[in-house]
Amino acid sequence: xxxxxxxxxxxxxxxxxxxxxxxxxxxxxxxxxxxxxxxxxxxxxxxxxxxxxxxxxxxxxxxxxxxxxxxxxxxxxxxxxxxxxxxxxxxxxxxxxxxxxxxxxxxxxx
Numbered sequence: 001x002x003x004x005x006x007x008x009x010x011x012x013x014x015x016x017x018x019x020x021x022x023x024x025x026x027x028x029x030x031x032x033x034x035x036x037x038x039x040x041x042x043x044x045x046x047x048x049x050x051x052x053x054x055x056x057x058x059x060x061x062x063x064x065x066x067x068x069x070x071x072x073x074x075x076x077x078x079x080x081x082x083x084x085x086x087x088x089x090x091x092x093x094x095x096x097x098x099x100x101x102x103x104x105x106x107x108x109x110x
Contacts, residue, residue: 013046018060025064038067 029040
């Protein structure tokens with residue numbers, strides 16, 4: 001009698017939907033690891049419970065640890081009224097300065 005491989009059993013569980021979910025979860029973890037440079041994890045737990053008539057109830061649980069990108073922070077200052085502002089309210093401003101926008105002409109390639 002030949003043994004049925006784990007891969008064959010895996011594709012039979014929940015009529016193949018477990019295999020599909022594992023495939024999607026693995027791809028999600030791999031892509032996040034590549035994007036963030038951090039470690040991820042995919043864990044499959046299979047529980048087997050014998051029944052009274054010789055049947056086996058197979059239950060599964062998929063857990064993933066998907067790494068996330070590091071979020072940046074903001075630096076702000078509080079005004080005397082308690083409002084937040086992106087510029088230091090104590091900093092003096094220079095009068096007569098103007099913002100110069102981009103020119104409409106195309107840039108030259110060097």
